[in-house]
Amino acid sequence: MARLAINGGEKLRAAPFPAYAVIGKEEEDAAVRVLRSGVLSKFLGCWDADFFGGNEVQSLERDWAAHFGAKYAIAVNSNSSGLICALGALNVGPGDQVIVSPYSMSISASAPLFYGAVPVFADIEDETFCLDPVQVRRKITSKTKAIISVSIFGHPHHSAEMKRISDEFRIPVIEDCAQAPGARDGDKLAGNLGDLGVFSLNYHKHIHSGEGGIIVTNDENLATRCRLIRNHAEAVVDGMAYTGSPVNMVGYNFRMTELEAAIAREQLKKLDALLDERIRNVEYLESRLRDFTFLHLPRKRQGCKHVYYVHGIKYEHTVLDVHRDRFVEAVRAELPDTELRLGEGALISGGYVRPLYLQSLYQRKIAFGGDGYPFNLHDDLNYSKGLCPVAERMHESEFFGHELMTPGMKTEDLDVVVAAFSKVADNVNELR
Numbered sequence: 001m002a003r004l005a006i007n008g009g010e011k012l013r014a015a016p017f018p019a020y021a022v023i024g025k026e027e028e029d030a031a032v033r034v035l036r037s038g039v040l041s042k043f044l045g046c047w048d049a050d051f052f053g054g055n056e057v058q059s060l061e062r063d064w065a066a067h068f069g070a071k072y073a074i075a076v077n078s079n080s081s082g083l084i085c086a087l088g089a090l091n092v093g094p095g096d097q098v099i100v101s102p103y104s105m106s107i108s109a110s111a112p113l114f115y116g117a118v119p120v121f122a123d124i125e126d127e128t129f130c131l132d133p134v135q136v137r138r139k140i141t142s143k144t145k146a147i148i149s150v151s152i153f154g155h156p157h158h159s160a161e162m163k164r165i166s167d168e169f170r171i172p173v174i175e176d177c178a179q180a181p182g183a184r185d186g187d188k189l190a191g192n193l194g195d196l197g198v199f200s201l202n203y204h205k206h207i208h209s210g211e212g213g214i215i216v217t218n219d220e221n222l223a224t225r226c227r228l229i230r231n232h233a234e235a236v237v238d239g240m241a242y243t244g245s246p247v248n249m250v251g252y253n254f255r256m257t258e259l260e261a262a263i264a265r266e267q268l269k270k271l272d273a274l275l276d277e278r279i280r281n282v283e284y285l286e287s288r289l290r291d292f293t294f295l296h297l298p299r300k301r302q303g304c305k306h307v308y309y310v311h312g313i314k315y316e317h318t319v320l321d322v323h324r325d326r327f328v329e330a331v332r333a334e335l336p337d338t339e340l341r342l343g344e345g346a347l348i349s350g351g352y353v354r355p356l357y358l359q360s361l362y363q364r365k366i367a368f369g370g371d372g373y374p375f376n377l378h379d380d381l382n383y384s385k386g387l388c389p390v391a392e393r394m395h396e397s398e399f400f401g402h403e404l405m406t407p408g409m410k411t412e413d414l415d416v417v418v419a420a421f422s423k424v425a426d427n428v429n430e431l432r
């Protein structure tokens with residue numbers, strides 16, 4: 001019997017897996033075009049024709065809106081800025097509560113704090129890991145001003161139920177679709193599954209421009225308010241004779257550069273082909289992983305398209321009688337790093353994030369100043385352990401995710417991934 005690599009045996013493969021390399025000649029040409037123009041950003045933070053940015057930014061916004069079937073797209077410098085912008089546009093402010101997921105990147109929960117509102121955590125669904133609409137309903141109070149619902153790992157959030165809740169209580173929904181460009185629920189693409197959708201163009205996402213984000217919406221007023229917040233609203237509203245609500249019209253500089261926009265335009269053209277290859281790789285892996293009874297492969301809600309930012313799998317520890325962490329570490333030890341991400345180890349790990357309410361920010365309730373603002377405006381906040389049992393269980397013992405299906409991975413590479421699961425399962429006694 002082969003000794004497991006985690007116990008000093010030989011790894012199944014040492015040579016790195018191929019990179020997820022999405023930047024090519026097209027992006028290079030686009031970047032050079034902008035560099036040669038000498039205009040790396042064209043925004044002016046006052047009321048002027050250039051208030052809306054340069055040609056590349058505005059072209060990206062047109063391309064993005066058309067591709068995702070939204071009326072308006074607003075380019076910003078990150079998804080994080082985009083979430084803050086969207087909350088500001090919705091008039092969120094001190095004393096308000098925003099329902100969020102505990103199982104996401106930190107900003108999906110912390111964004112409300114920037115407008116003096118607080119996050120209220122609702123638990124996630126056991127199958128899609130997105131916010132559970134049943135749990136969301138339980139968290140609604142007269143103070144609830146918005147919901148940030150994350151289409152996590154590439155699976156669309158439960159948009160039909162969220163819409164029902166949104167209509168019934170008149171609470172707008174922001175969809176954080178950083179991980180789900182091209183995902184679909186019925187005939188609607190992610191981004192359109194709430195009142196505003198926010199994408200990310202960060203280096204680690206399906207397509208990227210280094211850093212960047214895009215907000216989409218069909219609401220003209222919200223689009224205008226996002227554009228104002230993006231670019232120094234306070235310095236602009238008089239000049240443009242803005243007649244909307246003055247609330248939250250203190251702006252930021254969330255502007256995207258021409259360079260990023262030009263690169264993002266080329267990336268968008270590649271998105272669909274990249275998604276196809278990613279999905280094909282997942283299908284191949286699943287056809288071979290299906291035989292492992294201790295793995296529970298991700299299920300899609302009916303009518304949904306999953307775009308697998310992460311291939312998220314649940315681990316049934318009773319079958320092998322080994323904890324998930326030990327199992328996943330053993331698989332990880334058999335596999336190589338991935339080119340462009342050398343030093344990170346194999347791109348597979350257990351648990352995803354610790355439920356966000358357990359971060360010290362929420363445990364200590366210190367955000368701005370030393371008095372606990374804005375948490376101290378509420379006496380009904382609960383950030384204690386046990387709050388979201390599904391998210392806690394996923395983190396502690398059930399969930400693991402990997403990125404070993406990115407385009408560039410060939411059948412022979414995917415076979416190594418499957419072989420690692422087999423080798424560990426066959427030699428699981430070494431882990432006990």
Ligand SMILES: *Cc1c(COP(=O)(O)O)cnc(C)c1O
Binds near residue numbers: 178
């Ligand atoms: C990456 C990510 C973000 C943050 O995106 P940035 O563009 O890096 O600010 C937010 N939410 C989710 C779900 C993400 O995956």
